[in-house]
Amino acid sequence: MEFTFRPVGIIRSCFKEKFGIPRQPGLVPEARAHLELLPPFNRAEALRGLDEFSHLWLLFVFHASPDTPNQTTVRPPRLGGNRRLGVFATRGTHRPNPLGLSVVKLLGIVEDQGQWRLELQGADLLDGTPVLDIKPYLPYADALPDAHGGFADVPPAPSLRVDFTPEALVRCRELAGERPGLHALIEQILQYDPRPAYRKGQEVDRIYGLRLFDLDVRWRAGEGWARVVELARVED
Ligand code: SAM
Numbered sequence: 271m272e273f274t275f276r277p278v279g280i281i282r283s284c285f286k287e288k289f290g291i292p293r294q295p296g297l298v299p300e301a302r303a304h305l306e307l308l309p310p311f312n313r314a315e316a317l318r319g320l321d322e323f324s325h326l327w328l329l330f331v332f333h334a335s336p337d338t339p340n341q342t343t344v345r346p347p348r349l350g351g352n353r354r355l356g357v358f359a360t361r362g363t364h365r366p367n368p369l370g371l372s373v374v375k376l377l378g379i380v381e382d383q384g385q386w387r388l389e390l391q392g393a394d395l396l397d398g399t400p401v402l403d404i405k406p407y408l409p410y411a412d413a414l415p416d417a418h419g420g421f422a423d424v425p426p427a428p429s430l431r432v433d434f435t436p437e438a439l440v441r442c443r444e445l446a447g448e449r450p451g452l453h454a455l456i457e458q459i460l461q462y463d464p465r466p467a468y469r470k471g472q473e474v475d476r477i478y479g480l481r482l483f484d485l486d487v488r489w490r491a492g493e494g495w496a497r498v499v500e501l502a503r504v505e506d
Contacts, residue, residue, distance in 0.1 A: 277400035278402065279308055280305070281398065281401060282387075282398075283304075283399075284301060289464060289480060291395070298458040299458065301459075303393040303395060306386075306387045307385075307386045312384075312385065317379055320379060323407060324376060324407070326388070326405065327404070327407055328401050331400045331401075332365070332368040332370050339367070341357060343356055344356075348422055349421055351466070355421070374392055377390060429494070430491060430495055430496040432457045432497075433495070434497070434498040435499050439453075452482075456480075478491065481504065485501050486502045488500040488502065
């Protein structure tokens, strides 16, 4: 049996590359995204009643992950990349079918020159992600306070204290007019230390780059800290 799916919309988010995207939705509340609806769903009637829900499930394609249709085990980054678990015990991107599932907050439904979009908060999605379906979050069925979360039973703890050099702080404040919340967004991302496990604790002098909107956020990290050193515009 094979099935064919088509996207109902495309995500536009601040995350222009995979590095730095939070591992689950809600971890970076300042991460705003919107979902642009595609025809025939780009119309009011397809969205009728949706504004009564505070949160949505998005079923999407990991379109920027390599195909791994037969991979049976995964090393979750949460376990430091040392332990292999069965693919179905993880939420990683290497899956039999490249399907992702994220719950996001619905901030609003907007129409602009014939384009309908859903304004979203807390997304863990790469810009350009194709969304296959949208379903309202149902608290009575979807929130299960007694559930066990396996190796990810509690949210990841922030591990880095984030600050900015004086120059980077000035630049961030200059950019805040066009990018409100930029400072908090960077702080919320870096506090979870997006570096791969093998890099942690090494190379204090290394400068990492994180692509947000049209900005290259450049930062350093050491034991328990991250420092933003520059915010540079990048051309697409
Ligand atoms: N919440 C979803 C789930 O549980 O299915 C995604 C979890 S997955 C661990 C989150 C990671 O997916 C992010 O950190 C990001 O690197 C990656 N990601 C997000 N959008 C993607 C896309 N369109 N293609 C490939 N990887 C993506």
